[in-house]
Amino acid sequence: MKTRLQLCELEDLPWFPQAIREGMQDFLRFMITRLNTYEPALPQLQQLLEHTQQRHITDLCSGAGGGIAPLRQELSKRIGASVQVTLTDLYPNVEAYEYLRKGSSGTISFIPEPVDCTAVPASMRGVRTIFSSFHHFPPPVAKAILQDAVDKRAAIGVFEGAKKSWGEMLLLWLLFPVVILLVTPFIRPFKLSRLFFTYIIPLIPLGIIWDGTVSLLRIYPPKLLERMVEQLQAPHYTWQTGRTGSGLGKHVIYLIGYPTAQGTSS
Numbered sequence: 001m002k003t004r005l006q007l008c009e010l011e012d013l014p015w016f017p018q019a020i021r022e023g024m025q026d027f028l029r030f031m032i033t034r035l036n037t038y039e040p041a042l043p044q045l046q047q048l049l050e051h052t053q054q055r056h057i058t059d060l061c062s063g064a065g066g067g068i069a070p071l072r073q074e075l076s077k078r079i080g081a082s083v084q085v086t087l088t089d090l091y092p093n094v095e096a097y098e099y100l101r102k103g104s105s106g107t108i109s110f111i112p113e114p115v116d117c118t119a120v121p122a123s124m125r126g127v128r129t130i131f132s133s134f135h136h137f138p139p140p141v142a143k144a145i146l147q148d149a150v151d152k153r154a155a156i157g158v159f160e161g162a163k164k165s166w167g168e169m170l171l172l173w174l175l176f177p178v179v180i181l182l183v184t185p186f187i188r189p190f191k192l193s194r195l196f197f198t199y200i201i202p203l204i205p206l207g208i209i210w211d212g213t214v215s216l217l218r219i220y221p222p223k224l225l226e227r228m229v230e231q232l233q234a235p236h237y238t239w240q241t242g243r244t245g246s247g248l249g250k251h252v253i254y255l256i257g258y259p260t261a262q263g264t265s266s
Contacts, residue, residue: 001164004224005217006138010207019193022064022093023204024211026194027180028132029066029096030187031249037161038067038131040245041252045071045157046078048127051258052155055081056126060117060145061133062087062110064096067161068131069104082107086124088115099189118144120152128156134255135160135218142220143228146257150234155258163243163251164219172212180205225255236260 010016011024032038049055059068065087075083087097087110097110115121118141120128128149134142149156162168184198197204220228225241234257241255 001166001216001219002221002223004135004220007214007217009136009211009214009218011211012136018091020197020203020207021091022096023191023194023197024207025064025066025093026096026187026191027184027204027208029064030183031179032066032132032161033070035249036067036070037249038071038159038252039074040250041157041159041254042071042074042078044159044240044244044254044256045075045129048155048157048256048258049075049079049083052127054127054155055079055083057083057085057129058120058124058126059085059087059129059131060089060115060120061130061136062089062093062097063131063133064093065100065108066132068108069100072104072107076107084109084126086110086126088117088120088124090114090116095189095191118148120148120154122152126154128154130156130158132159132161132215134158135215135220139228143231146229147232147234149257150232150237153259156256158225158255160219160253161249161251162216162219162253164216164221164253169213169216172209172216176209176212177205180208219253222253222255225253229255229257 011021068085072083072085085108092112094112100108222241222243229239236259237257238260239257243253245251
């Protein structure tokens with residue numbers, strides 16, 4: 001999968017029912033957290049925080065906040081200081097964010113109002129991150145997200161938890177339908193709507209399989225990310241992109257960028 005197709009994910013549609021969207025996001029959060037999918041990206045995240053001397057992450061397009069809790073804990077250990085995280089999204093999953101806030105003793109907070117990742121308010125400080133969501137955006141919008149970070153002198157890290165391979169596609173089609181049915185009762189916070197739209201009217205499983213298929217086809221491989229940053233107006237910025245990790249559920253494609261010594265980060 002060296003190319004990219006701009007197809008349509010159900011989650012992107014404004015009219016898509018919020019109960020189904022949140023059910024899909026909650027499953028993704030559960031799996032990413034259980035598999036610790038983004039563990040291989042810890043060195044890149046640590047680099048962003050240490051280079052910019054930041055201890056705060058503003059997470060964009062958070063979905064249900066998948067994997068952010070263990071990442072925050074491990075980064076705090078590595079840096080030797082408490083890392084704070086603020087979750088944001090255009091369609092905030094407030095119930096999931098509140099669940100994470102309580103479980104983190106307040107070190108994870110959230111913005112309950114919609115946040116546009118192409119025009120992040122200047123008041124939202126810290127290193128910006130995007131996990132499992134950058135592929136949603138066509139190239140002009142994706143470049144606008146990066147350019148907004150550059151214009152506001154903010155460090156940014158983009159992470160996709162996938163190798164982008166046909167093997168992953170096969171696992172998605174054959175294994176995930178069974179996994180969804182098995183793990184749904186254990187996803188928290190508990191929601192009757194999640195059970196109903198999984199076992200009675202299986203819209204959540206169908207949505208997960210469809211959006212998962214489209215996601216793999218939409219993910220930007222490192223070469224395309226390299227070309228994208230070459231087109232930015234980004235003087236005095238350092239960019240790195242590549243792949244990291246190995247093993248089932250442990251592959252990450254990443255892009256990180258931060259101001260060099262000539263500028264200061266937000």
